[in-house]
Amino acid sequence: MKSLRALLVTYAGVMPSMLMLVGFLVLPLAIILVFSFLTPGPYGGVEPQVSVAAYVKLFFQKDLYGDLTFNSSVLEIAFRSVKIAAISVLGCVLLGAPVAYYIAQQPKRRRNTLLLLITIPFWTNLLIRTYSWIIILRDNGLVNNFLISANLTEAPVKLLYTEGSVVIGLVYTYVPFMILPIYAALERLDAGLIEAARDLYASKWRSVTSVVIPLAAPGFTAGSILVFIPCLGTFVAPELLGGGKHLMLGSLVQMQFAAGRNWPYGSALAMMIMAVVLVCLTIFALNARKTGGGMQH
Amino acid sequence: MRLNATTNMPLNRLPESKPDLKKDKQDVVIPAIEMTDLCKVYSGETPVNALHNANLEVHDNEFFTLLGPSGCGKSTLLRLIAGFETVTSGNLKLFGEELSALPPEKRPINTVFQHYSLFPHMTVLENVAFGLRRQGKSERDAKMTAKEMLDLVQLDQYAQRYPKQLSGGQQQRVALARALAPHPRVLLLDEPLSALDLKLRQSMRVELKRLQRETSITFVFVTHDQEEALAMSDRIAVLSNGRIQQVSDPATIYEHPENRFVADFIGDANFFDAKIDKVDGEFTRYRLSTGDILLGPTTEARSEGAEVSIFFRPEKATVSLDLTGGLRGRVKDILYLGDSTEYRIYLADQSEISLKAENLKDGSPLAEVGTDVAVSVDPNAIRVLSR
Numbered sequence: 311m312k313s314l315r316a317l318l319v320t321y322a323g324v325m326p327s328m329l330m331l332v333g334f335l336v337l338p339l340a341i342i343l344v345f346s347f348l349t350p351g352p353y354g355g356v357e358p359q360v361s362v363a364a365y366v367k368l369f370f371q372k373d374l375y376g377d378l379t380f381n382s383s384v385l386e387i388a389f390r391s392v393k394i395a396a397i398s399v400l401g402c403v404l405l406g407a408p409v410a411y412y413i414a415q416q417p418k419r420r421r422n423t424l425l426l427l428i429t430i431p432f433w434t435n436l437l438i439r440t441y442s443w444i445i446i447l448r449d450n451g452l453v454n455n456f457l458i459s460a461n462l463t464e465a466p467v468k469l470l471y472t473e474g475s476v477v478i479g480l481v482y483t484y485v486p487f488m489i490l491p492i493y494a495a496l497e498r499l500d501a502g503l504i505e506a507a508r509d510l511y512a513s514k515w516r517s518v519t520s521v522v523i524p525l526a527a528p529g530f531t532a533g534s535i536l537v538f539i540p541c542l543g544t545f546v547a548p549e550l551l552g553g554g555k556h557l558m559l560g561s562l563v564q565m566q567f568a569a570g571r572n573w574p575y576g577s578a579l580a581m582m583i584m585a586v587v588l589v590c591l592t593i594f595a596l597n598a599r600k601t602g603g604g605m606q607h
Numbered sequence: 608m609r610l611n612a613t614t615n616m617p618l619n620r621l622p623e624s625k626p627d628l629k630k631d632k633q634d635v636v637i638p639a640i641e642m643t644d645l646c647k648v649y650s651g652e653t654p655v656n657a658l659h660n661a662n663l664e665v666h667d668n669e670f671f672t673l674l675g676p677s678g679c680g681k682s683t684l685l686r687l688i689a690g691f692e693t694v695t696s697g698n699l700k701l702f703g704e705e706l707s708a709l710p711p712e713k714r715p716i717n718t719v720f721q722h723y724s725l726f727p728h729m730t731v732l733e734n735v736a737f738g739l740r741r742q743g744k745s746e747r748d749a750k751m752t753a754k755e756m757l758d759l760v761q762l763d764q765y766a767q768r769y770p771k772q773l774s775g776g777q778q779q780r781v782a783l784a785r786a787l788a789p790h791p792r793v794l795l796l797d798e799p800l801s802a803l804d805l806k807l808r809q810s811m812r813v814e815l816k817r818l819q820r821e822t823s824i825t826f827v828f829v830t831h832d833q834e835e836a837l838a839m840s841d842r843i844a845v846l847s848n849g850r851i852q853q854v855s856d857p858a859t860i861y862e863h864p865e866n867r868f869v870a871d872f873i874g875d876a877n878f879f880d881a882k883i884d885k886v887d888g889e890f891t892r893y894r895l896s897t898g899d900i901l902l903g904p905t906t907e908a909r910s911e912g913a914e915v916s917i918f919f920r921p922e923k924a925t926v927s928l929d930l931t932g933g934l935r936g937r938v939k940d941i942l943y944l945g946d947s948t949e950y951r952i953y954l955a956d957q958s959e960i961s962l963k964a965e966n967l968k969d970g971s972p973l974a975e976v977g978t979d980v981a982v983s984v985d986p987n988a989i990r991v992l993s994r
């Protein structure tokens with residue numbers, strides 16, 4: 311009995327965080343998992359009848375004779391989603407890393423102001439911010455008007471409703487998630503190490519590539535994960551800036567829960583996103599271990 | 608390369624040194640570092656004037672030390688030489704070439720940092736090879752030279768470790784090897800021994816001195832430890848409040864300090880305000896504020912009645928129970944120091960002086976606390992400063 315009490319005492323301390331985890335993470339996930347194995351209700355929702363139809367539907371469709379034939383369209387969308395998310399991560403690194411580096415170089419008080427500025431876009435609704443990109447990118451939008459008035463092009467360049475515009479929207483939305491962790495890593499970096507590199511004949515640029523970037527790697531990793539995952543599941547940018555022509559997995563999920571009224575299928579798609587994320591992260595982690603071979607942390 | 612006969616450590620050959628430009632012009636000796644009216648002001652809300660008109664020459668192949676209390680501007684001076692700070696005004700030359708416009712990576716100068724600043728993501732070998740690689744050496748050559756350098760600091764078996772896996776003393780030697788490997792014209796060392804314990808510090812003193820002799824590289828060494836400075840340096844510059852107070856060899860600094868700051872900062876000293884009572888040829892009678900008369904050397908350009916400050920070092924005086932001559936006082940404290948014993952003595956006006964007597968025999972004190980004693984000082988050991 312004594313040991314049970316000791317156990318209780320030990321676990322009482324972690325109870326609140328356990329409850330949080332269960333409430334916010336495990337429970338919703340469990341619901342999605344259960345839903346994916348049920349039958350769709352006529353007006354959305356689910357009927358309590360076990361079925362794997364939703365998973366079958368991911369890869370097969372019924373042809374005219376009622377036979378199941380392989381359907382690659384979901385896989386294609388998954389593949390495109392990974393591609394667009396990966397390109398967006400790259401875009402966020404290219405844009406976010408210099409910004410993070412610049413902020414980390416500023417005097418302390420200025421840094422906090424700049425960090426606050428980074429978060430300003432979050433103060434307005436995502437939908438509205440994404441709409442404003444339409445105004446910028448459309449055929450008679452800001453960019454094209456400028457290009458035409460500067461005589462750089464005669465006819466407007468097609469910018470909107472391309473994969474490019476989706477990437478722009480995603481980079482714009484998620485770049486703060488890249489900036490903040492990289493900044494955190496850079497801020498912790500000992501400035502003396504950069505001086506040591508310069509002292510040992512490394513140019514400014516060389517000291518960044520051989521000292522700053524390797525030591526800020528954890529920040530880059532965290533930022534990439536923080537950007538990659540929501541990019542995969544997003545539907546706002548593909549919908550508005552992709553014109554519905556460049557669907558991503560997130561759009562599919564959203565469709566099943568809205569107009570499609572097929573909750574089990576939507577849940578199965580959500581599980582698939584999780585699977586894709588897991589696979590990608592595993593590949594990423596294996597790669598990191600190989601290249602970062604001797605790193606001791 | 609000269610060999611050091613006093614140490615039995617394995618002496619390994621150093622990588623080939625660069626051709627010495629100085630050898631061509633034998634008559635003109637170009638200083639390794641030359642500063643003229645060098646000033647540094649840190650701008651900011653309240654600008655800090657960290658260095659005032661420094662004029663200094665560091666000779667080639669010299670172990671030169673910058674000595675001064677915390678905040679006096681030693682690191683500032685070093686960082687100006689390394690190129691991490693920009694010169695506010697004045698000139699800074701390395702072997703006759705103006706340095707001010709060169710970024711750190713273009714200066715043939717390396718630094719041993721106070722906190723070592725080893726790259727944590729590189730092995731010991733990669734750390735040491737870093738500068739060589741940046742100099743354009745091939746990976747193979749760089750690694751080979753790096754291995755030789757690790758050999759030199761007796762760390763060859765740690766080449767594949769990461770800095771975190773080494774003790775403080777070992778990290779310190781890696782930092783040394785890393786800075787020496789590219790064979791710089793000048794090596795800067797910013798309090799490299801301050802983080803080590805006493806025993807290690809003492810053995811590193813010998814080691815650093817040996818390395819300087821073997822490599823023939825000019826060392827500029829920063830410390831606030833006067834003992835370290837005296838033990839290691841060919842010459843010392845004493846700094847205070849961003850000003851150079853005196854530049855001399857250790858013995859001159861200790862025996863003939865030019866001002867009160869230097870006298871006080873290096874070693875211990877008993878100061879007195881005094882008035883010149885009578886000049887008598889080689890010696891002068893000084894009347895102390897206590898009323899006592901002390902015989903000291905005659906200095907030029909000081910006439911009778913002049914107000915001066917005089918001092919002597921604790922080990923230059925002797926204490927005796929025979930009260931017929933010298934300064935009269937009473938023993939207040941006796942401190943047994945092992946190799947010597949220190950006596951704190953009250954004088955007539957309640958001012959306190961300190962004396963040190965070597966413990967040649969068994970170290971039993973010459974006098975007890977509370978006894979009246981006489982203190983006598985050899986007139987040649989008295990130093991006179993302007994007030």
Ligand SMILES: Nc1ncnc2c1ncn2[C@@H]1O[C@H](COP(=O)(O)OP(=O)(O)OP(=O)(O)O)[C@@H](O)[C@H]1O
Pocket residue numbers: 649651655656657675676677678679680681682683684831
């Ligand atoms: N970056 C800086 N900005 C403003 N003031 C500075 C800066 N660096 C140093 N100082 C000031 O300049 C003066 C000299 O500093 P410095 O670091 O050269 O002293 P130091 O002799 O090396 O001291 P320590 O023995 O403590 O290392 C100090 O008053 C210090 O506060």
Ligand SMILES: [Mg+2]
Pocket residue numbers: 681682683797
């Ligand atoms: Mg310092």
